[in-house]
């Protein structure tokens with residue numbers, strides 16, 4: 433079980449979870465736009481900010497936020513644990529009946545929140561926000577993203593909806609199911625889709641980042657793709673077995689051919705190029721297969737260690753009634 437108790441509040445209907453890593457430049461605009469939206473909806477709301485080890489004054493800025501009608505729950509992680517861990521922390525701390533995940537850079541427009549709530553009120557458990565356009569992204573990023581969704585949906589048993597990021601609304605039941613997943617590998621797009629439940633999709637245009645820089649680069653994205661595939665499918669292992677079997681079969685046929693040829697027509701040596709090709713090809717396939725096994729073994733190693741996903745250094749609650757929960761230290765993420 434979790435060894436940190438969520439600060440429960442019966443009067444929070446909507447939680448907006450926002451992971452932040454060095455986002456002091458966007459925070460004022462984010463808060464202005466979000467507060468305006470939350471003030472316009474009848475549901476009482478809380479904003480759960482997770483400061484993922486920022487070093488640009490994001491935490492200090494969070495402390496200085498002016499009081500607003502929404503409750504602010506500010507959580508400071510002890511270092512940068514990555515967006516996936518920050519989101520896990522936020523989902524575990526959120527106590528609303530509906531939970532929305534929002535990027536802090538305003539790429540996901542908060543103005544769409546009333547639409548999302550309306551669909552939830554219609555009875556849907558998950559409101560997926562699908563990107564119609566990916567403004568400010570290169571064609572290569574769009575192409576590699578499309579390829580990634582094709583691969584993962586071919587391999588994984590639970591579908592990962594295409595072009596749906598972390599921006600989505602989930603009902604309490606879905607969030608509780610997600611929180612119950614014990615794994616350390618937090619490939620969020622897969623984890624958030626895994627519970628299923630009734631889903632609806634809203635298309636939207638994703639804006640470019642308001643300010644600052646993306647925290648992702650291509651090597652991180654490739655790592656994320658490998659995490660995603662290995663966390664949701666063991667098909668690559670089967671592929672390695674198939675490649676092994678096919679190669680062995682081909683080698684067997686070729687061996688018989690070489691034998692027959694030698695017996696009937698003799699062999700005048702030579703054959704260096706074909707030997708080299710076979711050797712290099714086999715070495716390549718073997719290394720690839722060992723690499724795939726290694727990827728899984730590494731993940732088993734990480735899971736077995738069972739370390740917490742994140743450490744909360746400080747947690748503060750600020751509501752319009754000026755309740756401030758004193759600083760406490762807690763380790764969470766271990767179930």
Ligand code: UDP
Nearest residue numbers: 451452453484514515518535536537646647
């Ligand atoms: N983020 C985070 N921890 C990290 C990296 C990113 O909490 O280690 C947050 C970041 O502050 C932002 C969100 O995750 O709110 C998305 O990050 P970013 O905009 O850099 O990603 P992109 O939109 O380019 O995929």
Ligand code: MG
Nearest residue numbers: 535537539641
């Ligand atoms: Mg972004």
